[in-house]
Amino acid sequence: MSENPLQLLTASRIVVVAGKGGVGKTTVTAVIASAACRMGQRVLAVELDGKPQLAAALADTPGVEVLSLSAADALEEYLRDNGFKRIAKRLNSTGVIDVVSTAAPGIDDIVVLGKIKQLERSGDYDLIVVDGPAAGHAVTFLMAAAGLADAVRGGPVRQQADDVLELLGDPERCQCVLVTLPETTPVNEAIDTAFALEDRVGVQLGPVVVNALDAAALRTDGIADPVQLVQALETAANEGKALENGAVLLDAARFRASRVTVQRNELARLRDELPLPCVTLPQRPSAGLSPADVTALADELLAASTPDDRSER
Amino acid sequence: MTGSLASVVDSAEVVVCCGSGGVGKTTTAAVLGIHAARAGRRVVVVTIDPARRLADALGLDDGLTPEPTRVSLTLDRIGGDTVRGVSDDTVDGATADAVGAKNLDDTATGPGELWAMMLDPAHTFDGLVRSHATDPDQVDRILSNGFYRNIAGALSGTQEYMAAETLHALHHDDRFDLVIVDTPPSRNALDFLEAPGVLTRFLDHRVFKLVMLPTRGGLKVIGAATQPILKAMGRVVGSDVLSDAMAFFQAFAGMEGGFRDRAAEVTELIGSDVTRFVVVASPRTDTVVEATWFAQQLAEYGVEVGAVIVNRAHPPFADAPDDADGAGAANASIDAGLLAAAQTNLAELRAIHDAELEALGPLRAAAGSAPLAIVPLLARDVHDMGGLDELRRSLFS
Numbered sequence: 001m002s003e004n005p006l007q008l009l010t011a012s013r014i015v016v017v018a019g020k021g022g023v024g025k026t027t028v029t030a031v032i033a034s035a036a037c038r039m040g041q042r043v044l045a046v047e048l049d050g051k052p053q054l055a056a057a058l059a060d061t062p063g064v065e066v067l068s069l070s071a072a073d074a075l076e077e078y079l080r081d082n083g084f085k086r087i088a089k090r091l092n093s094t095g096v097i098d099v100v101s102t103a104a105p106g107i108d109d110i111v112v113l114g115k116i117k118q119l120e121r122s123g124d125y126d127l128i129v130v131d132g133p134a135a136g137h138a139v140t141f142l143m144a145a146a147g148l149a150d151a152v153r154g155g156p157v158r159q160q161a162d163d164v165l166e167l168l169g170d171p172e173r174c175q176c177v178l179v180t181l182p183e184t185t186p187v188n189e190a191i192d193t194a195f196a197l198e199d200r201v202g203v204q205l206g207p208v209v210v211n212a213l214d215a216a217a218l219r220t221d222g223i224a225d226p227v228q229l230v231q232a233l234e235t236a237a238n239e240g241k242a243l244e245n246g247a248v249l250l251d252a253a254r255f256r257a258s259r260v261t262v263q264r265n266e267l268a269r270l271r272d273e274l275p276l277p278c279v280t281l282p283q284r285p286s287a288g289l290s291p292a293d294v295t296a297l298a299d300e301l302l303a304a305s306t307p308d309d310r311s312e313r
Numbered sequence: 314m315t316g317s318l319a320s321v322v323d324s325a326e327v328v329v330c331c332g333s334g335g336v337g338k339t340t341t342a343a344v345l346g347i348h349a350a351r352a353g354r355r356v357v358v359v360t361i362d363p364a365r366r367l368a369d370a371l372g373l374d375d376g377l378t379p380e381p382t383r384v385s386l387t388l389d390r391i392g393g394d395t396v397r398g399v400s401d402d403t404v405d406g407a408t409a410d411a412v413g414a415k416n417l418d419d420t421a422t423g424p425g426e427l428w429a430m431m432l433d434p435a436h437t438f439d440g441l442v443r444s445h446a447t448d449p450d451q452v453d454r455i456l457s458n459g460f461y462r463n464i465a466g467a468l469s470g471t472q473e474y475m476a477a478e479t480l481h482a483l484h485h486d487d488r489f490d491l492v493i494v495d496t497p498p499s500r501n502a503l504d505f506l507e508a509p510g511v512l513t514r515f516l517d518h519r520v521f522k523l524v525m526l527p528t529r530g531g532l533k534v535i536g537a538a539t540q541p542i543l544k545a546m547g548r549v550v551g552s553d554v555l556s557d558a559m560a561f562f563q564a565f566a567g568m569e570g571g572f573r574d575r576a577a578e579v580t581e582l583i584g585s586d587v588t589r590f591v592v593v594a595s596p597r598t599d600t601v602v603e604a605t606w607f608a609q610q611l612a613e614y615g616v617e618v619g620a621v622i623v624n625r626a627h628p629p630f631a632d633a634p635d636d637a638d639g640a641g642a643a644n645a646s647i648d649a650g651l652l653a654a655a656q657t658n659l660a661e662l663r664a665i666h667d668a669e670l671e672a673l674g675p676l677r678a679a680a681g682s683a684p685l686a687i688v689p690l691l692a693r694d695v696h697d698m699g700g701l702d703e704l705r706r707s708l709f710s
Contacts, residue, residue, distance in 0.1 A: 022335015
């Protein structure tokens with residue numbers, strides 16, 4: 001890769017992180033925010049689901065500001081700022097938001113994107129990383145502006161939709177980073193989503209992040225590579241060399257080699273089918289997302305983004 | 314004590330698989346279906362947003378459709394090498410080889426059948442409107458209304474509502490003894506439990522009460538344009554959009570009662586003792602937190618967790634006594650570097666396994682007396698009936 005991964009990931013002021021449930025969107029959002037923060041950027045991380053995980057994941061990176069943005073709050077604020085104070089007040093008590101967003105699907109997405117646009121315009125942040133919706137919804141989320149611009153002919157919402165369309169079409173201001181896992185179905189979905197976003201939204205696509213890659217999948221040198229380890233163990237066994245607990249060691253090596261082969265094949269397929277750079281993040285030995293894991297992954301990302309590369313652009 | 318996973322599934326008429334996204338709910342639903350079909354039952358599996366690979370694995374070349382399609386249980390591509398590689402002692406390699414390429418229908422205990430279908434919420438919603446409408450004109454007015462199309466396609470909770478509705482319809486379909494449904498990914502158990510009420514709750518909003526007056530024939534839309542709140546809404550979303558909404562309420566008048574009664578029936582079935590909830594998770598802290606919360610919500614709602622299934626856990630690789638296969642007589646010593654690499658690999662896999670087991674703690678506690686089954690991560694991705702059947706064997710052995 002000629003350019004460094006962090007620079008590619010943060011090439012726009014707003015980065016929307018998208019991917020199917022379970023692929024680690026929140027992890028990737030936190031890692032990008034943490035790495036950029038440690039490079040001295042003023043970073044805002046935004047989550048949209050009301051999940052506490054993003055703030056928790058960034059507990060060790062106090063420099064990153066975390067904002068929880070709900071459609072209801074964004075709509076209320078938007079209406080208040082646009083001369084609809086009275087209805088904004090009654091919004092939640094009457095459930096108007098459900099009715100409004102059913103009458104004009106996508107309006108909730110538009111006000112959220114509009115709010116993000118406003119934060120970007122404020123100049124308070126160098127980078128805004130958004131823990132985006134799940135893959136299927138990412139397309140609808142980012143499509144909302146185009147759909148609404150067609151449906152609503154005038155008024156403040158139309159203006160908002162036009163502003164959001166302009167934002168999405170400007171690669172300096174906004175890009176979408178897809179997250180996937182090195183497995184068949186997530187890779188299929190990442191490919192489908194990438195093409196859908198390209199064709200139907202026209203938003204700039206940043207690098208694809210392949211999360212939770214077994215670090216051994218990248219080892220190609222000697223017996224650190226599980227596939228070569230299996231071969232060496234089998235050769236040794238054939239030569240009659242003894243190995244304490246050999247059956248278990250061989251089983252474990254074969255299992256690892258098989259998983260690593262799947263991951264390598266999926267990574268190759270992704271690179272083959274999508275004309276986008278890939279950034280890999282290694283699988284952590286822990287079974288979850290701790291602030292320490294985020295810091296460690298951000299370290300990896302920073303290490304892969306050497307100062308020499310950074311001066312290239 | 315609820316007993317084994319098999320007894321939970323075997324005694325159910327409806328199984329609801331729930332959990333957050335990406336934990337393998339759909340695959341689990343298919344595997345439970347294969348188990349029940351092999352046990353001689355006629356099973357239909359309803360999935361939402363199935364991955365292409367699942368349709369492929371089920372041998373459905375044209376993909377899953379909104380109508381139930383019969384699935385062959387034949388293991389056409391099973392091969393020792395393809396599906397082996399898991400050193401989990403729950404997987405009986407000898408059985409896997411013996412089954413070989415045989416048709417499992419031969420070995421099943423009865424005339425079991427497996428059917429699969431994909432949920433199409435908008436299509437299902439249209440069907441509900443047809444069945445509750447009083448005349449064809451009302452059907453036309455509703456189905457062609459833009460606001461209705463938004464409800465059927467985009468109203469939050471509609472997918473869950475239609476999943477519950479489909480489950481009810483299939484439960485009363487004589488072709489099937491067991492309905493297995495995988496719910497839309499959700500953090501919230503109530504999304505599904507309360508789904509049947511989503512439309513009636515929507516209609517109960519005060520904003521509609523402002524514009525609807527009860528009349529002898531049902532509800533009547535009154536002077537919408539005169540209501541300040543609606544005027545304001547019209548300015549926000551456009552007056553065309555708002556008049557569509559008003560036209561929908563006018564057309565819908567008279568049908569609320571039917572929808573309400575049906576929703577009550579569906580809710581009753583979901584809460585009844587023929588229905589079992591299976592919470593699906595993966596062995597990671599984040600999904601365990603979600604699954605645990607899910608189980609607690611079910612309990613608070615008075616619904617028992619039938620079983621918990623944890624997908625894709627790393628196998629344990631326990632120390633086994635050395636045998637001829639691995640060690641044999643020590644006639645030469647192995648290269649120290651090779652030994653170290655093999656031990657490092659084993660240690661890394663065990664560290665992941667241990668971390669996963671530890672992460673499962675809260676979920677075990679939340680499962681209470683319900684069985685908790687762990688499905689091992691296979692050496693290769695599941696891509697055919699052989700792979701699905703290997704999961705079944707590890708789950709039900």
